Amino acid sequence: MSEKLKRILKRKAEIRAKLSANVEGTLELTEEDIKALNGELEDLNKEEETAVEEAEQEEQRRKAEEMTRAANGESTTINLRRIDRPGEKLEERESMDLSREERAKRGKALREKRAITVDNSKIVLAKHTAKGVNDTFNEVSTLIDLVTITPLEGGESYQRGYVKSYGEGGPTTNKKYKRVNTEYGYADINKQKITAYSEEPEEIKKLADADYHDKIVKGMSIAEKKKMSKSILIGDGSTGEFQGIFSNPTGDDVQFAIDKTKDLEITEIDDAILDEIVYSYGGEEDTVADACLILNKKDLKAFAKVRNADGKKAYKIVNHGNTGTIDDIPYVINSACGVLSGKDTAKDTYCMAYGSLSNYEVALFSPLEVKQSEDYKFEEGQIAHKGVVFAGGNVVAYNGFIRVKKATVAQEVSQQSNPSEEI
Numbered sequence: 329m330s331e332k333l334k335r336i337l338k339r340k341a342e343i344r345a346k347l348s349a350n351v352e353g354t355l356e357l358t359e360e361d362i363k364a365l366n367g368e369l370e371d372l373n374k375e376e377e378t379a380v381e382e383a384e385q386e387e388q389r390r391k392a393e394e395m396t397r398a399a400n401g402e403s404t405t406i407n408l409r410r411i412d413r414p415g416e417k418l419e420e421r422e423s424m425d426l427s428r429e430e431r432a433k434r435g436k437a438l439r440e441k442r443a444i445t446v447d448n449s450k451i452v453l454a455k456h457t458a459k460g461v462n463d464t465f466n467e468v469s470t471l472i473d474l475v476t477i478t479p480l481e482g483g484e485s486y487q488r489g490y491v492k493s494y495g496e497g498g499p500t501t502n503k504k505y506k507r508v509n510t511e512y513g514y515a516d517i518n519k520q521k522i523t524a525y526s527e528e529p530e531e532i533k534k535l536a537d538a539d540y541h542d543k544i545v546k547g548m549s550i551a552e553k554k555k556m557s558k559s560i561l562i563g564d565g566s567t568g569e570f571q572g573i574f575s576n577p578t579g580d581d582v583q584f585a586i587d588k589t590k591d592l593e594i595t596e597i598d599d600a601i602l603d604e605i606v607y608s609y610g611g612e613e614d615t616v617a618d619a620c621l622i623l624n625k626k627d628l629k630a631f632a633k634v635r636n637a638d639g640k641k642a643y644k645i646v647n648h649g650n651t652g653t654i655d656d657i658p659y660v661i662n663s664a665c666g667v668l669s670g671k672d673t674a675k676d677t678y679c680m681a682y683g684s685l686s687n688y689e690v691a692l693f694s695p696l697e698v699k700q701s702e703d704y705k706f707e708e709g710q711i712a713h714k715g716v717v718f719a720g721g722n723v724v725a726y727n728g729f730i731r732v733k734k735a736t737v738a739q740e741v742s743q744q745s746n747p748s749e750e751i
Contacts, residue, residue, distance in 0.1 A: 333379045336372050345371050347594055379457035400607055466548055469662040470624065470650045472557035476689040478726070486517040486691045488724040490585060514584050516563035517720040519693045520568050524551035524715040527705065535711040548698045548715035561622065561681065570721035573622075573688065574664075575731050585687075585723040586731065593735035597630040597669050599642040602654060605682045608729040620658040620680045623665050628654075630669035660685075666734065673734050687728025693718040 343365050349355035357365070415701065461642055495508025556570070563570035565577055577584050591606055594601060598628050602621075610616045629686040631654055634642040646653045651660050666677035673679070704712045723729065 330379060331385055333376065333383065336376045336379060340369060340372050340376070343372075374599070381408065383472045456619050457469055465677070467552045469557040469561055469664075471660050471662050471685070472553050472690070474620070474660060474685045475560060475721075476686050478689055478691045480691045481695070483691070484519050485722065486690060488517065488722070489513070490514045490515065490725050492726045513585060513726060515571075515583070515585055515689075515722040517571075517609050517689065517691045517722045517723045517724075518565075519691075519718050520570065520720050522552055522555055522568060522717050522719060524555075526549050526551075526713050527710045528713070530702070530709045530711055532719060543714060548713055549696055552696055552717050556690065556717075556719060557662065559747070560690070561662060561664040561678075563721065565722075570719075571723070572692070572721075573681045573723060574731060585726050587727055587729055588725055589730075590730060592730060592732045593733055594668060595735040596626060597634060599634050599636060602631075602657060605680070605730065605732060606657060609682050616684060618684050618686070619682055620660055620685050621654065622660055622662050624663060624667050624679065626662045626667045627665070627669050627679065628652075628659065628661060647730065668732065668734055675734055675736055677734045678731055679734055683729030687723060687725035688721065689724045690719060690721040 337355045346357065347362070350357040365605060478486070490513055492511040492513045494510050497508060498506035500506065526544060526547065548727060559570040559572055561574050563572035564573040564575050571584070572579065573586070575584070576588050590608075592605065594604070606615065606619065607621070609619060628645070631643050632641070632645050636642050644656075645655050651658065653659065665681075667673050668678040668679035694717060696715060698713060698715045701712045701714075704710070
């Protein structure tokens with residue numbers, strides 16, 4: 329093995345050791361340090377490939393010279409060697425002492441320009457592993473990042489008051505002022521324990537060139553946010569769940585900020601649905617400038633397919649990944665929403681919500697804590713990860729959102745318009 333190759337492999341081992349120590353927590357590296365080390369590692373990989381190719385070319389040249397001498401009848405010993413790939417030791421193959429008769433036969437064949445077999449060997453193609461791990465599509469709605477977040481570390485519960493209505497003044501009666509009352513409500517936000525758990529083989533942690541280990545740790549955070557983002561909509565307030573926008577809690581002592589009698593019942597997505605939603609939200613005296621539509625991606629597609637009578641698109645949609653606008657109305661995609669445009673969506677399924685996202689509040693009673701253990705499945709060589717966060721959420725403004733639910737399914741509409749088909 330050449331000195332150059334030895335130097336490259338030694339430096340790569342040093343970089344891998346530093347990156348592994350950073351993952352294990354025994355060495356703290358900055359983002360700049362990690363980026364620089366990964367960059368150097370990529371450069372060294374290229375240098376290593378070049379060094380191996382040069383060594384192989386030198387070996388082939390030497391073998392060719394020995395074979396030429398053998399063909400000319402010179403006494404020699406052909407040593408066929410292979411150049412090792414990274415991680416292997418340089419080995420010599422079994423020497424081949426050519427007899428005078430064999431050398432003469434090969435020399436004659438070469439002079440007559442006939443092909444001869446000098447050696448049979450497999451062509452080994454280097455297998456390279458790409459740096460890093462390709463991520464999948466986004467699986468977390470940004471809804472969790474757009475609502476109101478309130479840090480309350482160490483708390484157990486939280487109560488947010490809100491105004492339900494104000495009174496209206498009037499003339500005095502019998503010299504008495506008109507009595508007016510401001511009606512209040514409150515939203516309870518209780519601490520919920522949200523957890524995630526995963527395992528990985530210990531070999532993964534040792535692969536410093538790839539960030540499999542970091543992806544798994546990151547995955548714990550994604551899993552928690554994914555759950556919380558969906559619970560903002562469909563959480564029922566039970567253990568481990570937020571009080572979601574689409575929930576309808578019951579009980580004499582339970583208050584919920586959304587009046588379900590205000591829900592919109594809509595059958596399909598057409599060129600009038602957006603106006604119906606926008607102008608049905610808010611008070612009698614104004615429209616709301618910062619409201620946002622929460623919907624399923626499949627319904628966003630349905631909006632895009634709506635056409636006017638002239639065949640042109642009814643809505644101008646601008647996409648920015650998980651968010652965007654429909655006719656300048658902001659939207660955010662969340663897969664927890666039902667599909668209004670789905671023909672199999674059951675009646676009364678909640679499909680959309682429209683309102684100011686600040687009207688939903690998430691209280692964080694603790695930071696996200698991720699722990700790692702190699703003891704639980706030590707015998708199996710598995711590393712266990714668990715993440716936990718204590719948080720709660722609830723709607724904190726009276727009728728802070730207007731909800732859209734499926735009015736009737738397509739089959740029911742068809743049967744009502746063609747009653748004779750029932751016979």
